[in-house]
Amino acid sequence: MRNKYLHALFRTPSGAVGSLTLLLIIALAVVGPLLWHDAAQAENVTNLNLGVSRDHLFGTDGLGRDVFARTMVATRLSLLLAVGAAVVGAILGYVVGIVIAVLPAQLRRVCLAAVDVSLSFPVILLAIVFVAMFGGGTTSTIVAIGIAFAPPLARLSSNLALAESRKEYFRIARTLGVPTRTLLPRYLLANIAEPLLLTFFYAIGSALVAVSALSFLGIGVQPPSYDWGVLLVNGFTLLYVQPAAALGPAAMIVVTGIGLALVGEASARAANPRLAGARRRTAGDDAQNAQAAAEPTPDDPTSDDLVLDVRDLRVAFDTPAGEVVPVRGIDLRIRKGEVLGLVGESGSGKSMTALAIAGLAPANARVTTERCRFLGHAGTPAGLRSRRIGQRLAMVFQDPATSLNPAMRLGTQMTEAVRAGGVGRREAVERAVERLTDVRIPAPASRLRDFANQLSGGQRQRVMIAMGLMTEPALIVADEPTTALDVTVQAQVLSVLRDVNVRSGASVLLISHDMSVIAQMCSKVAVMYAGAIVEYGDTADVVHRPQHPYTRALLASVITLDHSAESEAPAEPGGVAPSADGRNRPGGCSYLARCPIASERCADEIPPLMQGAAGEVACWNMADKEQLV
Amino acid sequence: MTALEVTDLRVQYGRGARAVRAVDGVSLAVPSGGTLGLVGESGSGKSTVARALVGLAHGSFQRLVVADAEFSSWSRPAEARVRRHVQFITQDPSSAFNPRSTIGASIAEVLASPVRESASGTARTPAELLELVALDTGVARRYPHELSGGQLQRASIARALAARPSVLIADEITSALDVGVQAGILRLLGDLQKELALSIVFISHNLAVTRHISDQVAVMYLGRIVEAGDSEEVLVQSRHPYTRALVDSVPRLKVGAPLRLPIQSEPPDPRRPPAGCRFHPRCPVGPQTNPERTDCIEHDPGTIATSASDAACHYASQATRTIAAQDTTVPG
Numbered sequence: 021m022r023n024k025y026l027h028a029l030f031r032t033p034s035g036a037v038g039s040l041t042l043l044l045i046i047a048l049a050v051v052g053p054l055l056w057h058d059a060a061q062a063e064n065v066t067n068l069n070l071g072v073s074r075d076h077l078f079g080t081d082g083l084g085r086d087v088f089a090r091t092m093v094a095t096r097l098s099l100l101l102a103v104g105a106a107v108v109g110a111i112l113g114y115v116v117g118i119v120i121a122v123l124p125a126q127l128r129r130v131c132l133a134a135v136d137v138s139l140s141f142p143v144i145l146l147a148i149v150f151v152a153m154f155g156g157g158t159t160s161t162i163v164a165i166g167i168a169f170a171p172p173l174a175r176l177s178s179n180l181a182l183a184e185s186r187k188e189y190f191r192i193a194r195t196l197g198v199p200t201r202t203l204l205p206r207y208l209l210a211n212i213a214e215p216l217l218l219t220f221f222y223a224i225g226s227a228l229v230a231v232s233a234l235s236f237l238g239i240g241v242q243p244p245s246y247d248w249g250v251l252l253v254n255g256f257t258l259l260y261v262q263p264a265a266a267l268g269p270a271a272m273i274v275v276t277g278i279g280l281a282l283v284g285e286a287s288a289r290a291a292n293p294r295l296a297g298a299r300r301r302t303a304g305d306d307a308q309n310a311q312a313a314a315e316p317t318p319d320d321p322t323s324d325d326l327v328l329d330v331r332d333l334r335v336a337f338d339t340p341a342g343e344v345v346p347v348r349g350i351d352l353r354i355r356k357g358e359v360l361g362l363v364g365e366s367g368s369g370k371s372m373t374a375l376a377i378a379g380l381a382p383a384n385a386r387v388t389t390e391r392c393r394f395l396g397h398a399g400t401p402a403g404l405r406s407r408r409i410g411q412r413l414a415m416v417f418q419d420p421a422t423s424l425n426p427a428m429r430l431g432t433q434m435t436e437a438v439r440a441g442g443v444g445r446r447e448a449v450e451r452a453v454e455r456l457t458d459v460r461i462p463a464p465a466s467r468l469r470d471f472a473n474q475l476s477g478g479q480r481q482r483v484m485i486a487m488g489l490m491t492e493p494a495l496i497v498a499d500e501p502t503t504a505l506d507v508t509v510q511a512q513v514l515s516v517l518r519d520v521n522v523r524s525g526a527s528v529l530l531i532s533h534d535m536s537v538i539a540q541m542c543s544k545v546a547v548m549y550a551g552a553i554v555e556y557g558d559t560a561d562v563v564h565r566p567q568h569p570y571t572r573a574l575l576a577s578v579i580t581l582d583h584s585a586e587s588e589a590p591a592e593p594g595g596v597a598p599s600a601d602g603r604n605r606p607g608g609c610s611y612l613a614r615c616p617i618a619s620e621r622c623a624d625e626i627p628p629l630m631q632g633a634a635g636e637v638a639c640w641n642m643a644d645k646e647q648l649v
Numbered sequence: 650m651t652a653l654e655v656t657d658l659r660v661q662y663g664r665g666a667r668a669v670r671a672v673d674g675v676s677l678a679v680p681s682g683g684t685l686g687l688v689g690e691s692g693s694g695k696s697t698v699a700r701a702l703v704g705l706a707h708g709s710f711q712r713l714v715v716a717d718a719e720f721s722s723w724s725r726p727a728e729a730r731v732r733r734h735v736q737f738i739t740q741d742p743s744s745a746f747n748p749r750s751t752i753g754a755s756i757a758e759v760l761a762s763p764v765r766e767s768a769s770g771t772a773r774t775p776a777e778l779l780e781l782v783a784l785d786t787g788v789a790r791r792y793p794h795e796l797s798g799g800q801l802q803r804a805s806i807a808r809a810l811a812a813r814p815s816v817l818i819a820d821e822i823t824s825a826l827d828v829g830v831q832a833g834i835l836r837l838l839g840d841l842q843k844e845l846a847l848s849i850v851f852i853s854h855n856l857a858v859t860r861h862i863s864d865q866v867a868v869m870y871l872g873r874i875v876e877a878g879d880s881e882e883v884l885v886q887s888r889h890p891y892t893r894a895l896v897d898s899v900p901r902l903k904v905g906a907p908l909r910l911p912i913q914s915e916p917p918d919p920r921r922p923p924a925g926c927r928f929h930p931r932c933p934v935g936p937q938t939n940p941e942r943t944d945c946i947e948h949d950p951g952t953i954a955t956s957a958s959d960a961a962c963h964y965a966s967q968a969t970r971t972i973a974a975q976d977t978t979v980p981g
Contacts, residue, residue: 188744195703196812197732197762206758210749365827366798460913476915477691506690506854507898508912514900515910533827536900540908560904577832580902581857581884 032289038282045276049096059089071262078268081254087265090251091272098247099276101162101240102228108166109227110220113173118208120174121181132178138171147230151239161240165230169223176219180212214288221284225277232273248273327495327527328354328377330401332390335369335376346372348551351629352529354495359521359528361542361559363535363574367597369551370531374499377529378415379405395494411437414488414526416481418500423484424472431468434487441491448490455486458523459516478509482516489520496520499531514541535578539563547571550598550610557635567637570611609640617641652848653702653735653816654678654714656954660694660701669919671697672708673872676954677850679816684842684849685955686863686880688856688895692916693869695852699820702850703737704728716815736814740821742801746793752779752804753789759811778807782837799830803837810841818850823858835862856899860884867955868892871919871927876965878958889960890934926950926963934964 030036064084071079078087120131138146150164184190190207198207228248234240235249236256243250248269255266335347346369354360364370376387379402387401394404395412404410417423425433434455435448443451449468456464459482472480481501488496498517502510518541521528532538538545538559545562547555547570555568566572597614598605609615609622621640629636660672672694679685687695701708704723713720713727716734720727739745746755756775776786782803793801802822809817819838823831835858841847853859859866860880867877868889876889887893894911914931917923929935929945936942942964950961959965 188739188741189747191705192737192739192745193747193758195705195732195737196759196808198758199763202758206750207747211747365829478915507856507895508690509915510900511898511908511910512913512915515908518908534900535828536902539902539904540900540906563902563904573829575902577829578902579828579832579835579855579857579861581860581896581899 030286032286034282035286035289038279038284038286041275041279042283045095045099045272045279048092049099052092052095056086056089056092059086060093061085072264078264079262081265082258087251087255087268090246091248091268094247094251094269095272097158097241097245098228098231098249098272101158101165101231101247102224102276104162105165105169105227105231106220106224108162109169109173109223110216112166113170114177114216116170117174117177117179118181118204120178121185121208122204128178132175135171135175135178139175143168143172143226144230144233147234148237148239151234156239156242158241158245161231161234165227165234168230169227173219173223177212177216180215181208184208184211218284218288221280221287225280228273228276228280325356326353326393327356327358327395328352328529329391329393330377330389331392332388333373333376333392334386334388335372335381336386336388337382337384338386346551347376350546350548350551350553352377352546354527354529356494357521357525357527358544359518359530359542361538361545362529362531362548363533363538363545364548365533365574365597367599368548370548371499373548374415374497374529374531377401378413378497379403379410380415408441411441411491412494414485414491414493414496416484416488416496416498416501418503424480426472428471429468430470430472430475430483434468434483434490438490451490452486455489456483458489458520459483459486460512461486476509478505478512481505481509481513485513485516485520489524489526492524493526495527495529497529497531500533501530502537503532503534510537517541535563535575536580547574550605552610552638553629554611554638555635556629557632561634565634567632567635567642568611568639569615569617569641573614609638611639650681651678651714652681652716653850654712655702655710656712658698658701658708658710660697660706660708667920670872670922671706671919672701674952675869675872675874676952676956677867677874677877678954678956679848679850680864681848682842682846683864684851684862686859686866687850687852687869688854688859688866689869690895690916691854692871692919694872695869696820697872698869699737699818699850699852702731702818703735704731705737733812734814735816735818736809736812737818738802738805738809738820738822740824742798742805742822742825743793745805746801746808748793751790751792752796752808756789756804756808756811759808762812773811775807775811778811779804781810781841782807783833797830798826799833802826802830802834806834806837806841810845814847816848816850818852820852821854824853824855831858838862856884856895865955868895871916871922873927873952873961874955875928875953875962876960877953877955882958887960888965889962890932890964891928891962892960894931894933924949926961928962 030039062085064080067080067084068082070076076086076088078091081087081090120128120135123131146168147165150167151160154160154164185208190203193203193207231240231247232249232252235247236253238253241247241250251269252266255262255269259266330352332349332351333347334345334349337344350373352360362370362373372381375381376385381387381402389400392399392401392404395409397404397407397409399407405413431449431452434452435445438451439445439448452468453464456467461467461479461482475483485496496517501517502513505513514537517528517530520526530538530541542559545557545559546553547562547568549570555562555566555571562571563575566575598610608624609618609627612618612622615622619641625640627638627640629638632642654677656676658672658675659670662669662671675694675698677685677698687698689695697706700706709722711721715727715730718730720730746752753775756778760773760775775789779786779788784800784803784807788796788800788804796804823834826834838849839862842849851859851862863880865878866880866883867874868883868891869875870891876883876887876892883892884896887896897909897911911933912931917930923930925946925948926932926935930937932945935945944963948963950963953959953961
């Protein structure tokens with residue numbers, strides 16, 4: 021356990037640098053007074069205020085003492101004071117904060133108000149007041165700074181604890197009868213430990229500065245004791261003559277502070293089981309942008325009615341653990357006015373396909389195609405998207421709550437794109453009203469002045485569709501557009517989408533996990549599994565006469581209204597799909613491990629899409645195999 | 650015999666003009682060893698009913714019966730009784746576990762809870778519970794983020810079972826899952842019910858899944874139950890126009906079937922429920938289409954109990970329709 025924590029601490033470069041710095045400082049604090057005590061005390065009246073030399077790295081002070089030796093010796097006291105003050109502050113602040121968080125609401129509000137009032141005083145001012153009350157000296161400096169540091173730490177910990185206690189798992193644990201003595205340490209503290217630990221290390225850094233500041237002002241550490249702050253004030257008087265005497269201790273304060281911050285971050289990361297195991301992702305080379313500059317090729321007369329023609333689309337991410345390939349070479353052809361359904365489980369790569377086609381794949385994704393044409397123009401998906409022709413592709417996302425800008429009026433949002441394209445304001449507004457009418461939003465003209473939060477979920481999704489229609493799209497890519505909606509509202513949104521398709525002739529790529537939605541909406545279906553299309557054909561063929569064993573399993577697991585309690589239980593496909601990083605990917609067919617009709621060939625060769633009795637199927641053992649496509 | 654029964658459950662959020670009666674006089678009874686399905690659109694109050702029953706939402710009621718003990722208000726004994734007998738599983742299993750604890754530790758905590766000491770029967774171990782939900786016992790050593798949605802939902806069921814409940818409240822537990830995984834969870838729930846004689850409240854917006862798993866179904870609209878009865882009766886021979894609209898909105902796995910659009914409008918603002926019948930502004934057979942049906946605007950048909958097998962509609966039709974036989978052929 022402990023080793024794992026240390027391992028995680030040193031895993032990142034910043035953690036390693038910070039830890040080493042801090043270890044060095046701590047070592048100095050231990051051995052400094054032993055090694056340099058005599059040198060630090062030795063006064064030499066012939067060597068007053070000397071500059072930097074080989075004998076005196078930081079020069080000497082007004083009594084001829086070696087400032088370097090004194091700085092090294094002062095490490096112990098400076099560090100002890102800083103850690104002491106931070107510990108006092110943290111214990112006081114965290115305990116008060118967490119106690120406040122579990123108080124009844126009324127009392128909690130009063131206490132938080134009191135904490136807020138104390139927050140309005142600068143920490144250093146409070147510390148000075150407390151030092152004045154307690155009298156100077158080492159102990160009173162620690163206590164004074166500790167108390168002054170407590171309010172911000174209390175506020176932070178009570179906020180965190182409060183947020184945590186409102187989370188679902190905390191409440192559920194209560195209903196499960198988990199006792200409070202388990203709840204507080206294991207549910208509350210464990211989950212807020214990360215930011216608390218981080219702020220604790222920062223607090224040591226700030227305490228170091230505060231201690232030094234008090235000493236600098238002459239009310240902290242009292243001579244003959246000395247810390248970095250005392251050395252700083254001694255050196256300060258001769259700053260322009262002999263800067264090293266002040267800069268030396270100052271550098272120690274800065275280096276220690278940085279080391280503390282780095283370790284704070286790294287240890288917070290190490291304490292989190294989720295982050296401790298995670299490796300950082302590195303951005304892959306952006307092939308997307310490199311290819312985006314490619315010149316457009318002249319229109320291809322053979323693809324007249326093809327709105328979108330994509331061959332061998334691959335999406336890959338480079339990670340330190342190896343290449344992750346969510347989309348493994350798929351072909352998509354969408355004709356004018358066609359509604360193509362893309363169906364599959366979560367993780368099958370269907371959403372990544374949609375994003376890649378729309379040129380919206382994440383920046384670190386490598387998107388490659390053998391061929392990509394949109395309305396006859398060739399280029400890369402991202403390249404096409406950035407050109408004027410890209411406006412003719414509209415995207416509708418699953419979550420209507422996050423896809424509209426909450427701070428902008430609907431009218432401004434809807435007209436933005438076309439106005440940037442040179443359409444006048446009046447005409448743009450007229451068009452927006454027209455489109456809102458198309459998607460059956462009541463009182464569209466007044467709606468334009470509304471904000472997104474004034475709409476219901478179904479209305480937002482329809483506004484999203486209306487927004488996509490502003491640029492007269494030739495293709496609407498809809499990624500699970502109704503998954504977050506009620507059945508009644510789903511029916512409304514689907515009927516709007518169908519309407520738009522029929523009236524404007526725009527093609528639709530409808531991505532869904534719901535076979536019933538696909539069956540009602542689409543003329544063609546592509547079934548995706550583990551990053552590849554395993555079956556493609558007319559919807560009626562795929563739904564009523566599926567050929568690929570995966571399509572069959574998918575259909576068999578659908579529960580429809582025709583299933584009564586007495587009817588046969590829906591089938592569940594056994595096993596799991598291979599993940600995109602290829603860890604559990606078999607050599608041959610990706611469905612091999614779950615397939616009931618697999619043969620020897622399936623283990624050796626990846627089946628390509630082949631012409632079946634109807635449509636195309638990627639299976640060596642399909643019922644009516646004819647020939648290779 | 651009923652495992653859990655509540656009469657006139659009310660939950661109100663906020664006060665004054667902004668108050669929302671999320672649950673407005675719901676009475677329901679869960680048959681012992683059976684499943685009660687609760688369906689409705691989002692905002693109908695079905696999840697609030699579940700949360701109020703386990704004390705996660707503050708509700709009031711006239712009567713609450715938990716495993717033959719009767720209470721007239723929330724009190725410590727009532728709460729203890731609920732904790733002992735009723736368990737709750739949520740839609741999103743990833744937010745239901747302490748991210749800093751392993752699955753095994755989370756289950757062990759429930760087993761060690763003092764509330765369980767009075768529980769009858771032999772205590773199970775985390776490994777046994779994981780086996781019960783068909784998970785590998787190695788899952789006990791994993792953290793929540795290392796499991797898939799389906800595995801987590803199984804673990805969530807295992808943890809609920811650690812409390813040895815007699816009633817399980819399942820709130821949209823398959824909504825976030827793939828259809829294949831959903832089928833597995835539903836089968837598991839059915840098996841567990843038989844094996845452990847569990848009574849289940851199954852809350853879902855998915856009518857097909859609800860029909861498949863439930864013995865009885867209650868349909869909620871704006872905080873009230875508008876129709877209840879045997880699941881076949883309610884979902885196949887619906888009498889309330891709202892139930893019919895819900896059923897008709899479900900897409901069929903049938904190519905070329907016309908897209909049906911029984912309701913054009915969206916649910917009204919729950920803070921200002923319409924006068925009279927709350928469904929009348931959206932009702933396809935109400936005053937919008939039949940202007941002479943003024944009683945829908947003037948008289949409130951009220952709410953009904955799940956035990957009533959009735960519909961809260963002035964024009965509730967008696968067994969007027971059945972789902973047209975589907976000619977869909979789905980190879981298994």
